[in-house]
């Protein structure tokens with residue numbers, strides 16, 4: 129089996145699917161790895177390091193995309209030479225972030241091409257899949273980076289200082305939505321010396337916020353049963369969100385920095401902070417809206433723009449992991465290698481549709497949409513569909529890794 133790593137083509141994307149260390153681990157599992165020249169250079173990994181790790185460097189994207197199994201960070205996109213999906217071989221396999229709940233056209237292209245495709249964002253949030261959970265690894269980087277971005281934009285410092293030149297009050301940092309990114313943001317802000325506050329609708333979060341030395345913001349709202357079986361937040365009613373915005377506004381006004389991360393799977397980001405609340409913040413204050421890609425948690429957020437309104441800067445960066453490409457790629461590569469270790473049986477991709485990890489993350493197979501969350505149907509195990517084209521994908525029942 130040949131595994132291909134093309135250079136990412138999305139604007140601003142500096143990550144790479146595998147770093148040399150992950151290539152070394154993968155080669156140890158049996159496959160040959162081909163890496164497009166320069167694929168890792170924006171993340172600080174030069175071609176020679178890949179060669180030393182056991183990879184073969186190929187000049188253009190064609191050979192990497194045409195491999196039996198292709199590993200990417202961003203979903204396939206359009207290039208001057210055509211769409212990346214057109215470069216994939218029929219019957220091959222693609223593992224990548226695919227935004228399958230939002231960018232259904234790309235998923236459909238993969239279906240039409242007869243590719244077996246796995247979407248990393250659909251990895252089940254279960255204990256045995258933790259080391260394959262790329263949403264978590266990349267959110268960890270986003271949370272950290274969001275604080276640094278805010279800190280360098282704020283015209284103040286974070287820690288309290290008592291000096292001969294006077295006393296500086298510490299920055300107040302409020303994190304709204306304390307999942308993986310929010311927890312990392314709280315920890316990072318605390319380490320820089322800020323006074324930290326966290327708020328989430330899920331009740332279990334209070335203890336996690338307090339364990340990071342932050343105060344949990346209590347709102348006068350009945351959050352009731354706010355968490356689904358997967359640990360994600362449930363959507364609330366519009367009436368709830370209206371009350372939440374009104375309650376949250378006071379806490380936003382008192383903060384120097386607000387970091388918002390609130391998401392509900394498969395939905396636009398909940399609208400949590402009104403323009404009036406933002407305008408009541410002290411001039412110079414900063415909001416980093418990590419939900420910008422899904423429409424944002426704040427009324428004034430614009431995706432991939434810095435908006436300044438009444439002296440408050442609202443940062444709508446949609447790809448912060450790409451700003452820390454070495455560590456983000458290291459973590460993502462580790463997620464992929466662990467996932468492949470799970471999928472490969474003696475060097476051959478072997479699909480077990482009864483396995484929660486495979487069934488949860490696969491989106492396309494044998495020319496069909498097969499993910500139940502996307503409205504597809506998994507192949508019946510007893511009557512597994514015929515392998516399409518390339519023998520690299522063996523879809524008869526296999527061992528779980």
Ligand code: NAD
Pocket residue numbers: 252253254255257258261263264267304305306307308309310327328329330358359360361364372389390391392393398400
């Ligand atoms: P996410 O990105 O879906 O959402 C970010 C946060 O926003 C969540 O904490 C959510 O509760 C919060 N939120 C949603 N609506 C809100 C609102 N109206 N007001 C305030 N906050 C709101 O979440 P995530 O970071 O992906 O984490 C989701 C959950 O999955 C967490 O419980 C996390 O601990 C859990 N998790 C479990 C595993 C595992 O067991 N393998 C791995 C990763 C994450």
